[in-house]
Amino acid sequence: MHEMSLTEGILQMLEDQAKAQAFSRVLTIWLEIGELSTVDPDALTFCFEALRSGTLADGARVEIIRLPGQAFCMDCARTVRLAQRYDSCPDCGGDSLQVTGGDEMRVKELEVE
Ligand SMILES: [Zn+2]
Numbered sequence: 733m734h735e736m737s738l739t740e741g742i743l744q745m746l747e748d749q750a751k752a753q754a755f756s757r758v759l760t761i762w763l764e765i766g767e768l769s770t771v772d773p774d775a776l777t778f779c780f781e782a783l784r785s786g787t788l789a790d791g792a793r794v795e796i797i798r799l800p801g802q803a804f805c806m807d808c809a810r811t812v813r814l815a816q817r818y819d820s821c822p823d824c825g826g827d828s829l830q831v832t833g834g835d836e837m838r839v840k841e842l843e844v845e
Pocket of ligand 1: 753805806807808809822823824825826
């Protein structure tokens with residue numbers, strides 16, 4: 733379950749941010765997770781709730797924002813909506829797709845005090 737190490741990365745990032753920006757507690761954390769990323773939002777939330785105790789994010793709320801998958805189709809020469817990473821183009825059925833969005837995970841916003 734790589735969500736565990738992702739969560740550790742997020743918590744480490746929060747510690748660094750807290751030092752840099754002088755806050756002591758995280759109240760809410762908004763995470764953007766692309767539909768094409770390999771991150772499972774439920775697993776991530778679970779790991780976060782398991783690992784956050786004793787950290788500055790203890791009791792923090794996790795809000796997950798799903799980003800739609802996007803790819804550029806070489807055959808259609810335009811950007812199309814992609815529900816799953818290895819799907820074919822929804823318009824022409826071709827496989828010459830390059831993922832252009834929705835495969836990332838990042839912290840979008842923090843509510844701190
Ligand atoms: Zn196409």
